[in-house]
Amino acid sequence: MVVYSILILFLLLLIFSISNSQSAAQPSADEQTLLLAIKQDWDNPAPLSSWSSTGNWTGVIYNNITGQVTGLSLPSFHIARPNPPSVCRLKNLTYIDLSFNNLTGDFPTVLYGCSALEFLDLSNNQLSGKLPDRIDRLSLGMQHLNLSSNAFTGDVPLAIGRFSKLKSLVLDTNSFNGNYPGAAIGGLLELETLTLAKNPFEPGPVPKEFGNLTKLKLLWLSCMNMTGTIPDDLSSLTELTLLDLSQNKMQGQIPESLICP
Numbered sequence: 001m002v003v004y005s006i007l008i009l010f011l012l013l014l015i016f017s018i019s020n021s022q023s024a025a026q027p028s029a030d031e032q033t034l035l036l037a038i039k040q041d042w043d044n045p046a047p048l049s050s051w052s053s054t055g056n057w058t059g060v061i062y063n064n065i066t067g068q069v070t071g072l073s074l075p076s077f078h079i080a081r082p083n084p085p086s087v088c089r090l091k092n093l094t095y096i097d098l099s100f101n102n103l104t105g106d107f108p109t110v111l112y113g114c115s116a117l118e119f120l121d122l123s124n125n126q127l128s129g130k131l132p133d134r135i136d137r138l139s140l141g142m143q144h145l146n147l148s149s150n151a152f153t154g155d156v157p158l159a160i161g162r163f164s165k166l167k168s169l170v171l172d173t174n175s176f177n178g179n180y181p182g183a184a185i186g187g188l189l190e191l192e193t194l195t196l197a198k199n200p201f202e203p204g205p206v207p208k209e210f211g212n213l214t215k216l217k218l219l220w221l222s223c224m225n226m227t228g229t230i231p232d233d234l235s236s237l238t239e240l241t242l243l244d245l246s247q248n249k250m251q252g253q254i255p256e257s258l259i260c261p
């Protein structure tokens with residue numbers, strides 16, 4: 001009997017401590033206030049209806065010890081309003097995924113305020129216009145930038161070359177109809193993924209400088225008006241698992257160094 005009582009007591013304690021630790025794992029009170037303000041600025045999209053001070057912060061990534069919000073993972077959350085400045089009042093945000101929403105208008109420069117940002121995915125929205133020349137006012141700690149499948153036009157700005165920590169730069173499937181800074185992109189030596197495909201760029205050759213990107217695993221450059229021959233320089237990309245140069249206007253031979261390194 002005593003053994004059973006102790007066992008039951010132990011179980012109750014266990015259940016209590018589990019439920020208690022779950023309710024303790026919440027964004028801090030200050031950050032909860034900010035999250036509710038952001039939700040309101042976004043016009044209360046239905047998928048955020050669970051956000052409330054009683055606790056289901058779906059899509060919010062936070063440190064469960066300090067309560068600091070470090071990420072917003074909100075793909076397909078029916079967000080149709082521009083990013084409000086309140087987002088960057090979450091001072092420890094490193095991760096923002098707003099892919100597959102209904103964002104329209106220009107690149108959201110309001111994100112310049114997110115000084116700790118490392119990951120930004122705005123892909124699969126309806127953003128348009130030119131990328132800002134001073135896009136480097138985004139956190140220079142950026143490691144992943146995905147703007148794929150929007151309607152951006154004009155040039156890819158030179159300032160993109162200032163994100164020296166970038167591991168992925170994903171700009172495919174837009175309406176860029178100007179130029180991209182090949183030499184500057186070739187200086188982003190940490191890149192593992194680079195996509196510029198499916199854009200009506202001004203015709204031009206593969207930048208030789210891409211041969212410096214020796215950590216590249218994926219290089220997708222199809223359907224972007226490329227001319228000239230495949231430069232020998234690409235043979236230094238020994239980590240490549242995918243190279244796609246299809247649907248361009250290139251000519252000449254495939255360098256032997258590329259086939260038999």
Ligand SMILES: *[C@@H]1O[C@H](CO)[C@@H](O)[C@H](O)[C@H]1NC(C)=O
Nearest residue numbers: 021022023024025063064065
């Ligand atoms: C807190 O986070 C750590 C690591 O992310 C995880 O292992 C742990 O289960 C979390 N604790 C609670 C109470 O959610």
Ligand SMILES: *[C@@H]1O[C@H](CO)[C@@H](O)[C@H](O)[C@H]1NC(C)=O
Nearest residue numbers: 046047048049050056057058
């Ligand atoms: C939290 O809310 C989301 C969206 O409303 C829902 O899909 C999810 O199941 C909820 N999670 C919990 C643990 O209640």
Ligand SMILES: *[C@@H]1O[C@H](CO)[C@@H](O)[C@H](O)[C@H]1NC(C)=O
Nearest residue numbers: 045077078079080101102103
């Ligand atoms: C977002 O776009 C999708 C597809 O274009 C549409 O079905 C949906 O109603 C839109 N949602 C909002 C909140 O505008």
Ligand SMILES: *[C@@H]1O[C@H](CO)[C@@H](O)[C@H](O)[C@H]1NC(C)=O
Nearest residue numbers: 063066068090091092093116
């Ligand atoms: C969170 O942000 C505050 C304010 O910018 C900063 O002082 C603090 O060091 C950050 N914490 C972490 C873990 O980065």
Ligand SMILES: *[C@@H]1O[C@H](CO)[C@@H](O)[C@H](O)[C@H]1NC(C)=O
Nearest residue numbers: 099121123144145146168170
């Ligand atoms: C966008 O690119 C990032 C890497 O930069 C990747 O992690 C993410 O899955 C991509 N988003 C989509 C919707 O494919």
Ligand SMILES: *[C@@H]1O[C@H](CO)[C@@H](O)[C@H](O)[C@H]1NC(C)=O
Nearest residue numbers: 199200201202203223224225
């Ligand atoms: C190639 O460039 C021309 C003019 O620069 C442009 O009109 C055309 O749309 C581009 N074609 C492709 C397939 O990107």
Ligand SMILES: *[C@@H]1O[C@H](CO)[C@@H](O)[C@H](O)[C@H]1NC(C)=O
Nearest residue numbers: 186187208209210211212233
């Ligand atoms: C990058 O490549 C170019 C031409 O292929 C070369 O002249 C330059 O020195 C290289 N830069 C670096 C930093 O490796």
